[in-house]
Amino acid sequence: MPTFCRHNRFVERCPICSKDLPGNSPSGSRPARAKRAQSAASTGAASRRRVRGEPMRVHREGRAEDDGYRSPLVPGVRASADAIRLAEEVAFAGGRLLALAVEPPGLYGAARALAAQDLERATWTCFLIAYLSPLQDVEDPFAGIRSVLAATPTADALVAGAEPPDLQGIPVGPRTSHDPARGADTLIAYGQWVQRAGGPPAGDPARAGATQAAAFSGDPAWSPERRFERLFERLALPGFGRMGRYELLVTLGRLGCYELRPDSLHLSGVRGASAEDLSILAAKRVFGIGDPLLLDRRAAALAHAVAVPVETLDVALANWAAPQRATLGFPQQTRDEGAHERALDALGL
Numbered sequence: 001m002p003t004f005c006r007h008n009r010f011v012e013r014c015p016i017c018s019k020d021l022p023g024n025s026p027s028g029s030r031p032a033r034a035k036r037a038q039s040a041a042s043t044g045a046a047s048r049r050r051v052r053g054e055p056m057r058v059h060r061e062g063r064a065e066d067d068g069y070r071s072p073l074v075p076g077v078r079a080s081a082d083a084i085r086l087a088e089e090v091a092f093a094g095g096r097l098l099a100l101a102v103e104p105p106g107l108y109g110a111a112r113a114l115a116a117q118d119l120e121r122a123t124w125t126c127f128l129i130a131y132l133s134p135l136q137d138v139e140d141p142f143a144g145i146r147s148v149l150a151a152t153p154t155a156d157a158l159v160a161g162a163e164p165p166d167l168q169g170i171p172v173g174p175r176t177s178h179d180p181a182r183g184a185d186t187l188i189a190y191g192q193w194v195q196r197a198g199g200p201p202a203g204d205p206a207r208a209g210a211t212q213a214a215a216f217s218g219d220p221a222w223s224p225e226r227r228f229e230r231l232f233e234r235l236a237l238p239g240f241g242r243m244g245r246y247e248l249l250v251t252l253g254r255l256g257c258y259e260l261r262p263d264s265l266h267l268s269g270v271r272g273a274s275a276e277d278l279s280i281l282a283a284k285r286v287f288g289i290g291d292p293l294l295l296d297r298r299a300a301a302l303a304h305a306v307a308v309p310v311e312t313l314d315v316a317l318a319n320w321a322a323p324q325r326a327t328l329g330f331p332q333q334t335r336d337e338g339a340h341e342r343a344l345d346a347l348g349l
Contacts, residue, residue: 016288071347073302076288080349086286086320087343093316094308094336096328100254106134106329107142107149112255122257123212124155127190130248131240133173134329141329144171158191159198159210174326175318177244186239193237216258224253224261232266242266243277243318250311262311265299268292279314282321305346308339 012018064079077083099105104112107129114122128148134141152158152165164184172178177186198215218227228249235245246266253260267280284290287298299317303310319325325332 073298073305073346074286074288076285082320083347083349084344086316087340087347087349089316089319089325090306090308090312090343091335091337091340092319092325093312093314094339095334096315096330097250097254097309097312098336099330099334100251101256104255105331106140107145108251108255108329111251111257115255115257119213119257120156120211121154122255123216123252124153125149126251126255126257127155127212127248129329130244130251131177131186132167132170133176134327135171135173136324136327141173141327144173155191155194155212158187159194159212161191161195164188164191173328174322174324175243175247175328177240179239182239186237189237190240193235197234216252216260224259225263227258228253228260228262229266231260232262241277243279246279246311246314250314262309263300264296264310265314267295267299278318278321282317283313285321286317302346306339306343308336308342312339 012021064081066078067080069078069080069083071077071083074083074086077086100108103109107125111122111125111129114125125145128145129142132145132148134145135143140146148165148167148170158164164187167178167184167187168180170178179186194212194215195210198210198212216231218230222230231249232245235248246262249260250262252258253262265279265283267283280295283295283299287295287302289295289298299313300310303313306312315326315328327334
């Protein structure tokens with residue numbers, strides 16, 4: 001009886017899964033000389049193509065050497081070193097989420113303190129943190145965001161259609177959504193979204209003007225998961241992709257500004273996913289498949305096995321794929337030891 005693999009091919013004919021069959025080594029059966037010759041030929045052909053056409057940019061993925069490691073939770077990971085590094089990033093991302101809810105640093109803490117008194121300013125602060133991203137390896141990672149807040153402390157004028165703040169020259173962090181080529185277009189779109197979604201209910205003259213609180217609260221009958229899902233869909237603004245939207249809603253929920261809780265990484269249904277969204281790129285590598293729906297399912301299975309909130313994997317996967325960990329305004333040593341131990345155990349390390 002023929003056996004099909006996860007790529008919907010006969011196992012014997014699949015260039016990936018056939019390596020796991022008895023007698024097939026991970027490195028393959030061809031001599032190294034043949035591999036080097038093929039590589040040289042490919043490089044030469046690519047060089048000839050580049051002479052005639054546009055310059056080609058090559059992105060090299062840093063992977064550890066296949067040492068025979070296998071886990072059904074992360075079928076795309078083939079090296080123990082990569083699995084260990086994933087557990088480390090789960091520990092950092094888990095510690096970050098815990099700190100957000102208990103003792104958030106910098107502007108996160110300021111937004112949390114504002115939430116009880118001035119929810120509009122707290123929401124605007126969180127939006128700028130998610131959109132611009134804290135800086136990396138500097139004394140004040142929120143310096144760029146503070147400068148925008150000093151010029152525009154609230155979103156009221158922006159919602160009313162006033163001139164948006166000038167972002168030219170503003171330093172941004174590694175997880176920023178800001179594209180200098182767009183200028184302030186995304187901020188303008190955000191103000192328009194609040195104007196549409198946060199307007200006063202019909203027949204209620206006591207509530208004049210649109211507010212961010214109304215826009216993010218939505219229907220009071222929604223569950224936290226439903227509210228997260230609906231806002232994630234509605235916040236699909238120009239220049240504000242999955243990464244920024246997800247980070248904003250997770251931050252607002254963790255700081256206690258609104259009742260928001262994701263039930264997935266929301267990788268499925270995302271149109272025009274940016275090549276800079278490392279969470280998506282890493283998920284494809286870690287889970288060994290490109291289908292967004294299956295990526296969400298496998299991410300949820302991993303989060304369940306490690307006993308961490310699924311949103312932990314958003315930053316964990318992105319940092320796993322990045323050349324340097326994005327600390328996002330948190331100390332480098334931020335860590336959830338319990339999550340680290342559970343991740344190592346779930347991954348069989």
